Structure formats: C-alpha cells, structure tokens
Amino acid sequence: MENIKTSRITKINDDLSDLLRDAGYLEASSCIQCGTCSGGCPSGRRTAFKTRTLMKKVQLGLTEEVLSDKELWFCSTCYKCLERCPRGVPVTDVIIYLRNLAVQRGYIQGPHHALCKMFYKTGHGVPINEEKWSKLREHYKLKGIPPTTHKFPEANKEVQSLLKSTRFDELTKVGDYDLKDEEGGE
Amino acid sequence: MIPNRYPFIESATNNVFEKLNIELIEMEGASCCPAPGVFRGFDIDTWLVIGARNITIAEELGLDIALMCNGCYGSLLEVNHTLKHDKEKRRIVNEHLAKIGREFKGSINVRHVVDILYHDVGVDKIQQRSKYGRKTPLNLKLGLHYGCHLTKPSEIRPWNQESEKPTFFDELVEVSGCKSIDYKDKFLCCGAGGGVRGAFKEVSLDYTREKLENMKAAGIDVIITACPFCHLQLDLGQVEVNKIFKDKISGPFNIPVMYFTQLLGLAFGMEPEELGLIRSPDLTGIPPFIPLKPVLKKIGVKV
Numbered sequence: 001m002e003n004i005k006t007s008r009i010t011k012i013n014d015d016l017s018d019l020l021r022d023a024g025y026l027e028a029s030s031c032i033q034c035g036t037c038s039g040g041c042p043s044g045r046r047t048a049f050k051t052r053t054l055m056k057k058v059q060l061g062l063t064e065e066v067l068s069d070k071e072l073w074f075c076s077t078c079y080k081c082l083e084r085c086p087r088g089v090p091v092t093d094v095i096i097y098l099r100n101l102a103v104q105r106g107y108i109q110g111p112h113h114a115l116c117k118m119f120y121k122t123g124h125g126v127p128i129n130e131e132k133w134s135k136l137r138e139h140y141k142l143k144g145i146p147p148t149t150h151k152f153p154e155a156n157k158e159v160q161s162l163l164k165s166t167r168f169d170e171l172t173k174v175g176d177y178d179l180k181d182e183e184g185g186e
Numbered sequence: 187m188i189p190n191r192y193p194f195i196e197s198a199t200n201n202v203f204e205k206l207n208i209e210l211i212e213m214e215g216a217s218c219c220p221a222p223g224v225f226r227g228f229d230i231d232t233w234l235v236i237g238a239r240n241i242t243i244a245e246e247l248g249l250d251i252a253l254m255c256n257g258c259y260g261s262l263l264e265v266n267h268t269l270k271h272d273k274e275k276r277r278i279v280n281e282h283l284a285k286i287g288r289e290f291k292g293s294i295n296v297r298h299v300v301d302i303l304y305h306d307v308g309v310d311k312i313q314q315r316s317k318y319g320r321k322t323p324l325n326l327k328l329g330l331h332y333g334c335h336l337t338k339p340s341e342i343r344p345w346n347q348e349s350e351k352p353t354f355f356d357e358l359v360e361v362s363g364c365k366s367i368d369y370k371d372k373f374l375c376c377g378a379g380g381g382v383r384g385a386f387k388e389v390s391l392d393y394t395r396e397k398l399e400n401m402k403a404a405g406i407d408v409i410i411t412a413c414p415f416c417h418l419q420l421d422l423g424q425v426e427v428n429k430i431f432k433d434k435i436s437g438p439f440n441i442p443v444m445y446f447t448q449l450l451g452l453a454f455g456m457e458p459e460e461l462g463l464i465r466s467p468d469l470t471g472i473p474p475f476i477p478l479k480p481v482l483k484k485i486g487v488k489v
Contacts, residue, residue, distance in 0.1 A: 042375045043382070046392045074389060077223050077380035079338035083349050092339075099227035108228070109385035115224055123217035125224065128190045132469045137189070139466045140197040146189035147214045155215030158286045162239060165282045168232040 013061035016098075020058065023097055027089045031055040037081035037091050049074035051081050051091060058094070067102040073109055103171060116172035123149030123159040187414040188254055192445070192473060194462020195414055199254050199299060199447040201461075205315060205454050206307055210252060213243045219261040222335070223379040226261065234275060235282045237265030238290040242283065250295045252302055254447075256413035257379065260335030262296040267342050298336060299447070300412050301344055304354050309361060316453040318363025324453070324485055326364040329406035329441070330355055331397070331420065333413040334375050349373075359410055359446055362453035369404035371396070378419035388430060394423045395431050398439045407481055409443045417445055422475045442478040458482055458489055 020028045037051040038044050044051060049071040057066050066072065072095065081091040102108070108116075115125050127150070128134055134144035149156040163169050188195045203210050219237060220226070226233040241262060244251045253259045269276045270292040280289055303312060318324045332355050340349040350373070356366040377383065377393025397420070401409065411417040421443040428438040444463070451461045458464055463478045482489050 042377070042393055043389070046396075047389055073227075073381060073385055075380050076334075076375050076377055076382045076390070076393065077227075078334040078375035079349075080334075080375075083338050083340060090339075096227050097230065100230055103228045109381070111384045112224060112228070112381055115384060116228065119218060119220065119225065124190065125218045125221050126187050126190050132472060133190055133193075135469055136466065136472055137193040139469075140193045140460075140462060142189075142193050142197055147212050147216075148189065149215060149217045150190075152215040155217065158215070158239065158288075159217045159236065161286050162235050162282055163232065165285055166229065166232040166235055168229055171229055171232075 009060060009062065011061070015061045015063050016058045016066065017061065019101065020094060020097065025090060025094050025097060027087060028055070028058055028094050030087045031059060031085075031089050032087055034086060036084050036086060040080040040084055041075075042078055042080070043074045043076055047071070047074040051075075051095075054095070054098075055089070055091065058098070066098060067105055068107055070109075072098060072102060073112075108172065113172065116168075117174045120160060120163055120169060120172075120174040123156050187257075187418065192414045192417060192462075194473075195254055195417070195445045195447070198445065198451050198461045201456060202447045202450045202454065203299075206303075206312065208302070208307070211247060211249060213240070213247070213251070216240050216243055219255075219258040221257055222261045222264075223257065224381045224384060227381055231278070233261065234265055234268065235279050237261050238269060238279045238283060239286075239288060241266055241269075241294065241296070242288045242290055245291050245293050248294070250297055252297055252299055254299050254412075254445075255415065256298070256333040256335040257415055259296070259298045263298075263342065266292070266294075266296045298412070300336065300355060300358060304358050305344060309357050312358070312450070313361040316361045316363065316450075317455050318453055319361070320363070322363055323365070324363040326362075326481065326485055327367045327405055327407045328359060328364050328449075329369055329401040329404065329409045330359060330366050330372070331376065331409055331411050331416055332373060333411065333416045334379060336412055355410075355412065355446070359449060362449050364408075364449070366410075367404050367406055369406060370400040372400075374400075376416040376419040376423075378415045378423070383415075383419060383423075387426070390419065391423055391427050391430060394419055395427045395435065398424060398427060398441065399435070401441055402439060406441055407484070408449075408478075409441055410446050410449060411443060412446055414445070417443055418473075421473055425475050440476060442474060442476045442481050444478070452487065458487055464489060 017029050035052045043049050079092045138144050145151045337349040340347045377390035383390040448461045
C-alpha cells in the first residue's frame, strides 16, 4: 500500500469565521459536524465535495485550501443542507459567499469566466447568438427579438454601467469580449 | 433561457394565462435576473444590484413580477426580500442604481407562475377549464420535477415551510386528468444549477442519470417541469446522458419532458403544435430533444 501523505494542519485561525461573521453568516461557527448536510447532498454522493468537511475547514481557518479547491464549485445550490441543518447554519449561503472570496482571489472556472464576459457584453448568460433561436420564437408567434436588453441597447448600457459601478468588470476581468478561446454556453 | 432557447414555454404560459383571464404585461429592458447559480456565486453585491434593476422595471409598471423559471424566482424573490428588509444593503444598492436614474422602492412582489395559479386562481377553477379530470382521465403517468429554488429556502416562500414533501405542484398538474407518480428521490436536484452544468457538465449529467433511472423504474411516461433550466437538463441532458453514460445505463432513456403549462394547455384543448410539443421541422438543434409524439399518440391526441 502506498504511503498516504498526512496533511498536517499547523495553523488554526478564525480568519474565515471572522469574514463570514462580518458578512452576516454568524452561525457558521456553530456547526457541530453532525453530517446532516452531507447526508442529503446530491453532489457529495457522486463527487469529492463533502459539505461537512468544508464547514470544518472553515472553522479551522484553512482559507487558501478552501478557496483554491475546485470542489467548492461542485455544489449545485439545491439548498437541501440549509433547510435541514439542525443548528440553522445557512450552509448554501456560506458556500456562495466562499465562492465570492475565491473569485476575489482569482479562482474561477474557465466556462464561468466566459459566462461573465457574455453577461457584460449582452446582459444575458444565455443570449440569442444564432438566427435559429429568433426563427424559433417567430414559429411560436412571438417577436423574433424579445423585449430584453437584446431589443433595448440603452438597457444593455444600463447593465454595463452597473457592472462597472460594482466593479464586476474588474473582478471577473471581462476586459476583452473574445470568447473563442473559452468553453461554455448552451 | 426561456425567451432565447425555450420560447414555447413563453407562448404556452401566455396562452394558459389568457384562457384564465390573467393579463401578462411584458417587462421592457430586462436582463438576466442574474442567474443565481453563477452570478450570485461570483459577486453577491452585483447580483443584488442587477436583480434590483430588474425589479425597478416592474415597480415602474406598478405590477408584481410573474416568473416561469425557478432560477429567476430564486434570484428575484430573494433580492426583493433582502432589500425590503435590510436598510443598509438597500442604501448601497440604491447608490449604484442612482447612477442610471433608478431607485428600488420595495413596492412590488415577486411570484412564480405556479404560485399564481395555485393561490390566486386555485386548482378548482383551473379544473373547470380542463377537458379532463378524475372522471375523464388522460392516461399519462407523470413524473413531477419540482426543482430546487421553487421551494427552498422555504422560510420566505409561500408553501408553509414545506420543502421535504410538498404536493401543491402535483395538485395543480393533476387537473389535466393525469396521475402524478411517486418515484425514488423525487425531490433530487436536476444537477444544472449552481454553475455545475456550466463548468462540470458530466457531474451535472450524473445527477440527471440518477433521476432518470428512478423515473424509469417507476414507469413514468412524461416528466413535468416548472423551470427551463431543469427542463433543458432533463430534455437535452437526457440525450447527453444516453451518449456519455452509454455503458453505465441499462439502455437509452426515452422519457419526454413537458413544461407544466404545455400540459395545462393540452388539458384546455389546445393543439400540440402550438404548445411546442412537436418539433418545428424547419430548424435543427432545437427542443424538444426527446420526442413527445409517441406519448401524445399513446393518449390519442391528434398529431
């Protein structure tokens, strides 16, 4: 049997707990590791993502380990854990906030990055990017272009102004619109 | 996703609401809600601001928002609730909105169309419009897929805190004279949300494979959805599951998917073609991806 490398924790701190508390997720510290979250998690039963372990890592303050881990993005935000947690820890909301922190550190999946660019450019995650979708709308007696940011360029500009105002554009580096080099989209 | 990929969900819902004398006014200049599974995960503040902008469009019309998508419902319901109750967050959001001449006032409500039909119209009234019922059943076994954001987090949703075993969607859909069948892990997530389909498609499809296996084992004829993303995941996703899990499953799945207003439309006597149940022959790569024709023929609906 191969030697399994022990990952010793040499530093325990309240960094993540403090950040979560300041953001309004005080209850994250009250997790008692009962495992109800992992028990119902649809992701955990098929991926390496273990909700209970994540909460423990948060309590231990293993910031870089938590935020750099791809597993953080295996949660489908079904909210089952949040509903069932006996300590009222808003687990899903904690995961979402940790994702925010991860993105702030530059940890984002390729297809998600492409999605941000698409959102900045069109105001949509799933835009009308081929003629067939307009034709399909017309087939069902709808106007080919829906009355969204697609139809109203001023609305598209409003959204872009807001994305600049919140600095979303800087955060997700939407600078150039070239989407050819990244996967993603339906 | 509905206007740009599943327009028949839009038109079927419009038709059903028209028959129930509820007027739906189009919002102009709306953007992505923004999709909770992805954009909320990237930046919560941006999600609040863009969501608030969409809400201000409805506030200017003085109307509640009606949504056909669980994701949009998850976003807009929660943005609306947060900003109605958190003065500080509201102040910050309005600082951003002021730059484009908008202001969140907290004057309207956000509703899912299932909520509107169930609570405002009522199952009995909708049953009266249906050609079918318990005495004249439409013999289809339905596998209902509630989806996740429709019922969770339950605290601010209109279902009496019920998220483990709700029945409101079953009651609504059974006006069609079809039976909603129980199946293993009925409330399992479809897998699309949370950015999972976007970044890890195979992982999302494994959720779908599990759901389809459970539905197949229960003998379900048609899957019923209340969300276009779940719909996409179970429809196009079914084709994808058949391909990439070919060696893992006993055989290809063939359970077609209907958005619930398509079924209600059928019950009201509308034509399958106008409801989007038959694929338009002129275009390729468009839904429905799992054909509905065989199921419709089975129940004697003329195609």
